[in-house]
Every structure is written in C-alpha cells, then in structure tokens.
Amino acid sequence: MSDAVKGLTRQQMADRMAFEFRDGWIVNLGVGIPTMCSNTDLGDVDFIYHSENGIIGYGPVAPVGEEDLNLVNAGGQNVTMKPGGSVVHHADSFAIIRGGHIDATVMGAYEVSMGGDFANWKLKGQKGGGIGGAMDLAACAKRVFIILEHVTRRNEPRLVEKCALPITARGVVTLISTNYGLFEPTGTGFLLREIAPGLTVDEIRATTGGVLTVADDLKPVKLAG
C-alpha cells in the first residue's frame, strides 16, 4: 500500500517504533515496514541487529557494486557488517532467540488482538503459509512490537477483539504502531497512547475492533527530526 493512506507514512510508523529501542539492545527486524526502523536516526543510541540466518551486528545495505553476495539479512538484502559483528549457524541463531537474548522483535501482521495475540503467517483460505522465524521470535523475544496499517484495503480493522486468522503466538504483543497512532493491547482493549496528526479519537474508535481506551496523557505521535 502506498504512503497516500491516512495518518503516518510507513517510515513514520517505523520511526515511532524505533524510538522505543534502548542502548545495547539486540533487535530483530522483520521484512517489510519493520526493516525501515533501520533508517531512523537514533543519535547515540546503539544496538545490535540480529538476523535469523546467524548474521549478528549487520549494518546498512551495501552500495551498488560493493555488495558481498554471501552477506544478506533475513530479508535477503545485501547488507554490510558493523565492527564487532559475528556469524553463527542457524541452530545457534535460534538458540539466541529461544534463549531469550533478543530484546525486541519488530514484525508486520495482518491482525492483532486485544489480548496481544497476532496473526502474520497464513491468509484466509490459504493452504500452508510462510512462517519463517516469526513463531520462534514471537514466542521468545523479550518484547514483541508490531507495525501494521490500521485498516485493510476494505477499511476493516486490523486491531481486533479476537484474531480471525490463525495466530503466530498468543498474548505476546506489547506495543503496536499504526498509521493512526501508538497502541498497547491491554487484555480488555487497546490503549491509545499517541495519536497521529489529522486523526480524531472518534475516527480511530470507529476503525478499531474491540474496546478502545484513551491514555490520560494522550500525546501526538513522536515524529523524527
């Protein structure tokens, strides 16, 4: 979907989530909008990117012509290594994940529920799906952050009372960044903590499944720059 949708751009949605990262964290970014978190300028805050294929401490995408074709992140992009990086095999890479060493994983999703369940591997009516590392990351990372557009192309909510699609993990999502704002699943609803420019609480309530509550100290979404 293009940036022409209401509220925040895809980069702004990613920026908002990246502002949550703390110095020294080990972070795993999923494909799609989550990858854009790596574009956010976080000043002195430094952290380590972990990729499912065992690449730890990767840096920006390599300039054209300077790629190492044997160095990719989980999205298959030809990235670079940062000083202090390391390489492990797949079983060790997932030992890092299952062992609870990932501070935050950022993923896309089709749906997130009030209870913090989310669905991102199988579409309705599809036979099979694409799980990749999502179920391991979702079950075991210290924090599961989701970035997704607030509504479907048919204007249906993606923040829902209960997921209709097969879930990736149960009760794990702690924070959601959409083009409409920043939300927390509370178990009994979604708490709106920050609101995107140009949106009203009523508009958001009308396009959110389940119960929407509003933070006492509701703020505008924190933007870059």
Next chain:
Amino acid sequence: MALKSKEVGSFREAIADIPDGATIGFGGFAMPGVAFNLIKALLDQGAKRLTLVGNTTGGAQVPRMPDMGMLVENGQVAKVICAFTAATRPTDVLPFTKYYESGECDAELVPQGTLAERLRAAGAGIPAFYTPTAVGTELAQGRETRVFNGREYLLEHALPLDYAFIRARRSDTFGNLQFHRAQRNFNPVMATAARVTVVEVDEPVLPLGAIDPDQVHCSGIFVHRVVQVPPEPEGLWPTRRQERRR
C-alpha cells in the same frame, strides 16, 4: 596411512547414488550457501518420490536459481518440509504453491528455529525436544505439550536426513569446512543431520593442514563428498538480487 581424500570430480558423480524415496536436506538461506550446482545435478539425475528439507521451496527471488521448487516442478518430489510453503508477501506467489494446492506434492510447515533444532537434534543423538515455539497455534493442534516451570512447551521430533547438499567457501581433503559470512546458515546443522553430506566449495580443495583447526566451522567428520565449483558459466554462483516489482 594418509586420510583418504573426499574430493569428487563432478557434481554428477557426487550424487549418482541417491535412490528414489531419499530424504535430502538443502542448506542455504536466500542466495548464500545454497548448493545450486548439486541441485542442478539432481534435476538431471532424476531420483523420484524424494522428501526435501530446507528453509523454503524458493522461486520468489529474481533471477531464479536452482531451488527445491524446481525439483517439485520436475516431478521428483513427494513431500517438502520447510518454513515457507507460501511467500511472506501476499502479492508474491511461490511456484510451489500450485503443486501443493493440487495435492501433487505434500508439505509440512515448520517454524524456522524448530526446523534448525530438529536437524541439530538428529545429528546430536537427541530423538525429541520441547520448544515454546508454536504453542497455542494451529501447528500445535492435537500434539503433545508439557508444562515446565509454569510454561507450556511443544514436543518436536528430530529430523534425520539421508543426504545434505551444502555450499562452503573452502574445504580441505578431509572435508573440514569454512564458510564466508551468511553462507553458514543451516549448512553445518544439515551436515550433522545427514548420513551423507555433499559439499560444493568456492575455492580449490586444500591439502590437509592448510586450514587452522581453530578456524574450522564444520568438522570433516560430518562431510563425505566435496566438489569444487568451476567458474561461470559452467558453475553456478550467487547473483545480485534484483528488486522485485511491487
């Protein structure tokens, strides 16, 4: 007596004995570490009713290189075991999907970390293990779970292989391997899980002692056959990925 060299002269020769019905693991993740040349040789060799194990059936990247999906399209495959049977982007369609939906090929979808650990377990003599991954999902329905320290875990079984096809940067004649960067991925784990591990290597095979023992990424005890990849165009090498049309 000197250790016998595991170097084999051709890809064809290295995989000639693969029988119908074999289970074959394919290392690699995206381009790096995929044994393109061995896959190509298996397309020609023609073994049938195979079970293929790997991260994905492939085919979403442009340009397309030899992948598990091509063996499916070639009518050689009964079942695949992998972390993707469909693409992550709904707009991408994997060539495999058609064969799965029509029932021509079966599939077992496994979370990527569970796949790696099932292979590791097979190579390490561990028949099964519990993992928190996939608990509460469709994949866990009807399967054994157990609570440890108040948390629910799912039972997963080891996944042994008859053959593994992997790619490395360099090897000595005993099959001690070094990988470069993301070439490593599943490859050392596939090697431990397989009865016969076949490796294609980027560089000429080195004499014993040429690789420092401290710098070996996969011991030659897990490696059985080594073939050097010839230069292009005879040999297949990773290519620059083209951005997909959206």
